[in-house]
Amino acid sequence: MTATDSMQEYLAEAYRIAHYQPESPYVSTSALAEELHVSAPAVTRMVQRLKREGYLEHEPYRGVRLTPAGEREALANIRRHRLVERFLVDVMGFGWHEVHDDADDLGLVVSDVLVDKMDEMSGYPKRCPHGEPIPSADGEMPNIVDYPLSDVDVSSEYVISRVHTHDGHKLKYFSDLSLEPGKHFQLVTRAPFKGPLQLLVDGQTQFLGHELAGTLRVCSQAEYALV
Numbered sequence: 001m002t003a004t005d006s007m008q009e010y011l012a013e014a015y016r017i018a019h020y021q022p023e024s025p026y027v028s029t030s031a032l033a034e035e036l037h038v039s040a041p042a043v044t045r046m047v048q049r050l051k052r053e054g055y056l057e058h059e060p061y062r063g064v065r066l067t068p069a070g071e072r073e074a075l076a077n078i079r080r081h082r083l084v085e086r087f088l089v090d091v092m093g094f095g096w097h098e099v100h101d102d103a104d105d106l107g108l109v110v111s112d113v114l115v116d117k118m119d120e121m122s123g124y125p126k127r128c129p130h131g132e133p134i135p136s137a138d139g140e141m142p143n144i145v146d147y148p149l150s151d152v153d154v155s156s157e158y159v160i161s162r163v164h165t166h167d168g169h170k171l172k173y174f175s176d177l178s179l180e181p182g183k184h185f186q187l188v189t190r191a192p193f194k195g196p197l198q199l200l201v202d203g204q205t206q207f208l209g210h211e212l213a214g215t216l217r218v219c220s221q222a223e224y225a226l227v
Contacts, residue, residue, distance in 0.1 A: 003055065005108045008077040010036065010046050011055055014066055015074035020164060026063040075135040080107040080115050082128035082135075087118035089129045096129035096180070097171035112137075126226040130171075131162025131181030131217070133226055142226040146217035149187070149197065150210050157186045158218035165215045177206045179216065182224065 003011065013035050017027045033043045047064055050056045055070035066074060084103040088094045094102075110118075116137065119125075126142060127133055133142040146161035160183045163174060174180060178201050186200040194210040208216075 003053070003073040007046070007050060007053070007055065008073050010043075010050060011066060011070050011074040012077040012081070014056065014064055015071065015078065018066070024062075025065050026059065027065070028063040032064070072139050075139045075141060077107065079135040079137070080110060082132060083115050083118050083122065083125075084110065085128045085130070086122045086125045086134070090122045090125070091118075095172070095175070097168040097175065099129065100166045100168075127162070127181060129181070130166075131160065144226060145223045146219040148214045149208075149216040149218050150190075150214040152187060152218060154187050154190050157184060159184055159221055159224045161217045161219040161224060163216055170212065170215065173212075174216070177208070178202055178204075179206075179208075184221075 010032065013032060014027045017031050017035060018025055021027075029040065029043045029047060032047075033040050036043070047056070047058055050064075050070065051058050054067060055073060056067055057065045059065070081103050084106045085096075085099045088099040088102060089096055119137075125134060133144050135141045144161070149158070152158065160179055160181050162181055163171065165171065177199075179185070179199075183201065188198040188200050188205070190197045190210075196207045196209050197213050199206045199208060
């Protein structure tokens with residue numbers, strides 16, 4: 001059975017969650033419910049369906065894990081979503097804080113031919129506007145190496161790699177601080193006890209709270225170039 005749009009949505013979200021927790025490939029059903037804004041019983045029903053169709057494995061007390069078939073469906077969904085976002089920002093001129101929900105909707109109806117054209121018109125991007133890697137048409141996800149800004153060493157220079165939030169207000173605030181994927185900056189100080197971080201961005205001093213800093217992933221220039 002070909003995965004439906006709803007099934008792909010669950011599989012893609014499971015992949016995204018696992019992508020941010022490299023210590024384990026298993027994703028809890030409660031995490032899925034929270035990210036998808038659905039009830040626990042709804043997740044349970046969908047998990048059972050996806051398991052029957054061979055798209056995931058479910059281990060009690062550990063969560064769900066995508067099978068190779070489930071990963072292929074997830075990556076197809078993620079590719080469409082991130083290329084639609086890229087097209088909306090690069091070609092149509094929307095802000096990166098405006099496109100996530102629209103990309104969810106458009107990703108359900110655009111054909112593979114149209115997605116490939118969006119890829120071409122956007123210049124074959126490696127990352128979505130939020131810095132997330134874009135899978136290839138044949139289902140290969142680029143390797144990515146980065147770290148939460150709240151955890152990295154002080155007095156070092158970094159590049160913004162990706163932003164782990166879809167909150168439009170937070171994204172707009174990051175834009176106001178010039179903290180977008182690809183931006184170089186220096187981490188000057190970090191106050192103790194989860195206090196604010198001081199950054200030097202384009203010669204300007206900026207301050208960022210510890211919790212908000214944790215949504216920014218950073219890396220070196222060499223690590224930013226996906227292969």
